[in-house]
Amino acid sequence: MNKKIFTTLIVTIVLTGSVSVVLGWGVWGHNHINKGAVLNLPAEMGMFFYNHCDFIVEESTVPDVRKHVLADRAEGPRHYADLESYNYSGRASMPHTMSEAIARFGKDTLDKYGILPWYIQDMMVKLTDAMKNKRKTEILFLASDLGHYIADAHMPLHTSVNHNGQLTGQEGIHGFWESQLPELYGKNYHLYTGAAHYVDDIEKTTWDMIDSSYALGRPLLTIEAKMRKDNPEDKQYVMGKDGKVQKNKYGQPVHSEEYAHVYHELLNGMVEQQMKSAIADIADYWYTAWVNAGKPDLGDLDPASMTERNKAQYKEDMKAWKTGKIKGLRSDKEY
Numbered sequence: 001m002n003k004k005i006f007t008t009l010i011v012t013i014v015l016t017g018s019v020s021v022v023l024g025w026g027v028w029g030h031n032h033i034n035k036g037a038v039l040n041l042p043a044e045m046g047m048f049f050y051n052h053c054d055f056i057v058e059e060s061t062v063p064d065v066r067k068h069v070l071a072d073r074a075e076g077p078r079h080y081a082d083l084e085s086y087n088y089s090g091r092a093s094m095p096h097t098m099s100e101a102i103a104r105f106g107k108d109t110l111d112k113y114g115i116l117p118w119y120i121q122d123m124m125v126k127l128t129d130a131m132k133n134k135r136k137t138e139i140l141f142l143a144s145d146l147g148h149y150i151a152d153a154h155m156p157l158h159t160s161v162n163h164n165g166q167l168t169g170q171e172g173i174h175g176f177w178e179s180q181l182p183e184l185y186g187k188n189y190h191l192y193t194g195a196a197h198y199v200d201d202i203e204k205t206t207w208d209m210i211d212s213s214y215a216l217g218r219p220l221l222t223i224e225a226k227m228r229k230d231n232p233e234d235k236q237y238v239m240g241k242d243g244k245v246q247k248n249k250y251g252q253p254v255h256s257e258e259y260a261h262v263y264h265e266l267l268n269g270m271v272e273q274q275m276k277s278a279i280a281d282i283a284d285y286w287y288t289a290w291v292n293a294g295k296p297d298l299g300d301l302d303p304a305s306m307t308e309r310n311k312a313q314y315k316e317d318m319k320a321w322k323t324g325k326i327k328g329l330r331s332d333k334e335y
């Protein structure tokens, strides 16, 4: 992301106080998830994505820029679905498509409770179409954006009305889970997921990811709620010189490293697992769009010299990726 845009983003967030669902997975998370997905593609289409890896990584947080900096009102609901508000009881209880959702709930309700699962499906249709017609800019833009939304679907609190623990006295848990923990421990994660595979039923798979994400919301919250009871405030948080809880640049409380460590242990790999399955699902969806588009040769969309130049680096990155590591990123720190 351009530095100026990023600074504006921070200023906007601080000024408006709209901090609860700031960056979906956080910059570290979204950057690594989109790059992991690029590396998880089969080489026949992966090289094209790798040629544009920098763009795909930077673009991974742009949907949040649209939401906060550009105050694009259509953007917000794409990042979440408050399942409790929809009286969710499994996929069968929900409309299958965006138009069915609009017909059943009406646009105002969707704007309020979120459209994430239906939006992912719409993006897949658009991405497939862009691939079919070999529209390079659209392919890259739509694939990167889709990566962001699929990643958001793996953040359990994006599927719940209690998205920042505000209903259970756990404000700040959103950023704690999705940004502070990955920033502290992400470098030790093993994120390699095995080769991308074709998805037969996008609607079902999308609801499966939403459903399993939603199921994790409860343990995510209850584990921390219990810890909170056992620890006084100055053990939970980093305390500032003024004796108050220290906040990060988005106005979110900074948890102490000891507290973060215990929480991360008790979560028993949840953050790592969700990152990993976000990467796998994104690569699967990109690959499926490409197969459904008739496996177009994307190689000729770039100059041969560009592909040649990137080959050695691709090989290096792939070697690290096979050991579960994503190299070569420097993401803006939030905590």
Ligand SMILES: [Zn+2]
Pocket (backbone or CB within 6 Å): 023, 024, 025, 063, 064, 079, 148, 152
């Ligand atoms: Zn988001």
